[in-house]
Amino acid sequence: MVARQAGLDWRVFASALAAGIERRPGPRQTEMMRREGRIRRFAGPPGSARRRRLRSRPVLGPVLVTVVTVYRRVRDKRDDARLALQRAHTDFRNRRARTVPNITRRNNRRAYERVYGDDNLLAEYLAPERVAFYEEVAAISADQQPRAVIDVGCGTGNLLRAVVEKAMPERVVGIDYARAGIERARELVPSGEFRAQSLYDVDPVESFDLVLCTEVLEHLRDPEGAVDVLVRLCAGSGRILITVPDGAQDAWEGHCNFWTQGELEELLRRYGGVEVSRMRADPKSLLAVVRP
Numbered sequence: 001m002v003a004r005q006a007g008l009d010w011r012v013f014a015s016a017l018a019a020g021i022e023r024r025p026g027p028r029q030t031e032m033m034r035r036e037g038r039i040r041r042f043a044g045p046p047g048s049a050r051r052r053r054l055r056s057r058p059v060l061g062p063v064l065v066t067v068v069t070v071y072r073r074v075r076d077k078r079d080d081a082r083l084a085l086q087r088a089h090t091d092f093r094n095r096r097a098r099t100v101p102n103i104t105r106r107n108n109r110r111a112y113e114r115v116y117g118d119d120n121l122l123a124e125y126l127a128p129e130r131v132a133f134y135e136e137v138a139a140i141s142a143d144q145q146p147r148a149v150i151d152v153g154c155g156t157g158n159l160l161r162a163v164v165e166k167a168m169p170e171r172v173v174g175i176d177y178a179r180a181g182i183e184r185a186r187e188l189v190p191s192g193e194f195r196a197q198s199l200y201d202v203d204p205v206e207s208f209d210l211v212l213c214t215e216v217l218e219h220l221r222d223p224e225g226a227v228d229v230l231v232r233l234c235a236g237s238g239r240i241l242i243t244v245p246d247g248a249q250d251a252w253e254g255h256c257n258f259w260t261q262g263e264l265e266e267l268l269r270r271y272g273g274v275e276v277s278r279m280r281a282d283p284k285s286l287l288a289v290v291r292p
């Protein structure tokens with residue numbers, strides 16, 4: 001409109017506009033100009049007559065070139081150091097942020113009490129991928145048509161709820177040493193029996209035809225002792241279903257055991273027939289079915 005009123009051809013107007021945009025310095029150029037501000041103020045822009053004149057001065061010219069070179073080096077080093085400090089500060093703040101991985105990195109009972117006792121942290125923990133993971137384990141559990149199921153390290157009982165919905169067992173039991181998880185589980189699965197206790201203290205007088213233990217063994221200092229408990233809880237014709245992260249892909253500092261698929265198979269073979277596969281909901285997780 002403005003172009004037409006001024007009697008300009010729109011193509012001329014557009015190319016003039018584009019040329020204007022092109023000539024505007026980009027963010028990198030602007031940053032460079034800012035960094036070079038002192039030198040520009042003193043010697044003028046690069047390639048200017050003033051620069052050429054200064055450079056061609058006998059004695060003063062070479063001295064100025066040396067001074068500018070040293071100045072640039074010192075300036076760049078200082079900028080790098082400042083950037084490194086900023087990064088370290090951001091890392092430090094991120095590691096202290098109130099997130100589930102930051103809290104559970106400590107890998108102790110208090111950490112899980114905190115996560116399970118807080119609605120926001122629990123919502124973060126129960127992300128859609130984890131819920132999909134529970135659904136998949138529950139579907140595999142339903143294939144076994146179990147009558148009695150125990151979940152060792154059951155957390156807030158979300159897996160057991162999915163198992164109840166899919167497999168409708170007569171009896172479900174959950175144990176976890178985090179009391180806050182057990183309280184949530186009691187509300188979530190009113191028909192279940194839940195106990196706040198360490199898995200190493202479980203009295204194996206009872207037996208179950210399905211024993212679940214998902215994402216727990218990688219946290220334990222004595223995983224073999226824990227598998228002994230799972231085996232003792234498993235009825236003669238029952239199954240144990242274990243999941244752990246694939247140690248070939250996992251190096252998280254909140255874990256203390258890292259098994260590859262082959263290593264997990266080797267560990268569990270001592271206890272009976274074992275099949276290890278990969279979870280569909282999370283290909284970084286291994287699923288072992290043990291027949292003691």
Ligand SMILES: C[S@@+](CC[C@H](N)C(=O)[O-])C[C@H]1O[C@@H](n2cnc3c(N)ncnc32)[C@H](O)[C@@H]1O
Nearest residue numbers: 112153154155176177178197198199214215216
């Ligand atoms: C990563 S969470 C997994 C929870 C749940 N099984 C799931 O798949 O979401 C590990 C769980 O193991 C529990 N746990 C760790 N060591 C335990 C122990 N010695 N006795 C009982 N529970 C334990 C923690 O309280 C926590 O609920």
